[in-house]
Amino acid sequence: MSLLTRTEGAHASSAAPARRPRTGVSTAVAVAFMVVVACYMLLPVYWLLISATKSQSDLVTTPGLLPAEWHFGDNLSALFDQQDGVFARWLLNSLLYAGAGAAVATLLAAAAGYALAKYAFRGREAVFSVVLGGVLVPATALALPLFLLFAEVDATNTFWSVFLPSIVSPFGVYLSRIFAAASVPDEVMEAARMDGAGEFRIFRTIALRLMAPALVTVFLFQFVVIWNNFLLPLVMLQDEGLYPVTLGLFTWQSQTSRLPELQTLTIVGALISVVPIVLTFLLLQRYWRAGLAAGAVKS
Numbered sequence: 366m367s368l369l370t371r372t373e374g375a376h377a378s379s380a381a382p383a384r385r386p387r388t389g390v391s392t393a394v395a396v397a398f399m400v401v402v403a404c405y406m407l408l409p410v411y412w413l414l415i416s417a418t419k420s421q422s423d424l425v426t427t428p429g430l431l432p433a434e435w436h437f438g439d440n441l442s443a444l445f446d447q448q449d450g451v452f453a454r455w456l457l458n459s460l461l462y463a464g465a466g467a468a469v470a471t472l473l474a475a476a477a478g479y480a481l482a483k484y485a486f487r488g489r490e491a492v493f494s495v496v497l498g499g500v501l502v503p504a505t506a507l508a509l510p511l512f513l514l515f516a517e518v519d520a521t522n523t524f525w526s527v528f529l530p531s532i533v534s535p536f537g538v539y540l541s542r543i544f545a546a547a548s549v550p551d552e553v554m555e556a557a558r559m560d561g562a563g564e565f566r567i568f569r570t571i572a573l574r575l576m577a578p579a580l581v582t583v584f585l586f587q588f589v590v591i592w593n594n595f596l597l598p599l600v601m602l603q604d605e606g607l608y609p610v611t612l613g614l615f616t617w618q619s620q621t622s623r624l625p626e627l628q629t630l631t632i633v634g635a636l637i638s639v640v641p642i643v644l645t646f647l648l649l650q651r652y653w654r655a656g657l658a659a660g661a662v663k664s
Contacts, residue, residue: 417636421629440633447630452637454606455613459592460641461524462609466531467588471580474534478541479572483549493542499535505596512600526601527609531591537583544579545572581652588645592638610638 415432416424417440423433444452481493507530515526549572557567573580598612605613614634617627 413632413636413639416629417633419629421626424629424632437633440629441637443626444630444633444637447627451605452610452613452630452634455608455610456638456641458607459609459611459638462527462531462594463588463591463641466528466591467584469532470534470537470587471584473532474537474541474583475545475573475576475580476568477538478543479545479549479568479576481538481542482545483551483554483572493539496535496538499533500539504590504594508596508600511597515601521601522603522607524607527594527598527607530597531587531594534583534587537587540579540583541576544576548575548579577652581649585646585649589642592642610634614638 412429415430418435418437419427419433420436420439423436427433477496481489481496511526511530512521515521515523520526553571554567557571562570592609593611594609595611595615598607598609599615602608602612605616608616614631617631617634621628621631
């Protein structure tokens with residue numbers, strides 16, 4: 366009996382696939398590949414950091430990736446002194462366009478996505494199909510029609526001509542609907558109705574909290590899209606006082622052939638313009654949590 370057992374064990378061990386010993390070669394290759402990709406992605410940022418510390422003469426006479434004499438403080442002072450501090454105005458405009466626009470767009474997307482996910486009404490799928498179609502339409506294709514619409518009401522070259530188109534986010538509606546369907550249980554809504562809560566109160570006090578991770582994602586996505594928006598302000602605005610930072614830096618860059626000192630200011634301004642986006646991601650990173658509805662309904 367023991368011989369039979371040993372024989373069966375031997376057959377079983379021979380039938381089992383032999384495990385290959387782990388080697389560090391594959392790990393080293395993967396790590397090396399990721400390091401190369403990271404260096405490739407961070408190389409423009411490194412160049413921007415180094416170039417922002419150089420004077421105009423060093424910028425054109427020294428290698429781009431090598432540091433030179435430190436002039437970042439002088440460059441920063443010159444940046445905010447140029448044209449009576451117009452860069453600070455551009456930065457404030459971008460914060461208003463992106464911050465307020467992303468907040469309103471997130472609230473509208475949350476309401477629309479919640480309604481499409483939780484209420485059955487005639488034409489719901491048709492509306493959602495139109496929203497999906499809006500996701501596929503590039504923003505460049507809408508710039509000229511938007512300009513013609515705002516021109517009809519004499520609203521071009523105003524704050525609203527850039528702000529109002531920014532509060533519409535088809536992708537935000539799509540993401541909000543998907544997340545509302547998964548994270549807002551119908552049982553919780555029914556329990557709230559039985560307690561006498563109205564539909565708006567349910568949305569405000571329950572749905573918004575449960576949808577918080579998706580709404581943070583929508584806000585960040587829309588904030589970056591509005592902050593980097595260039596074509597719409599270019600088409601809509603003529604007043605430099607209304608320019609966002611992207612359009613303002615472009616106007617400076619287009620004048621470097623006759624005003625070479627603007628090249629350094631453009632580089633420093635580009636570096637400063639990245640800071641609000643980085644800070645926004647860092648501040649909202651801790652809110653990216655899923656599963657807030659876990660345990661809300663016990664089976």
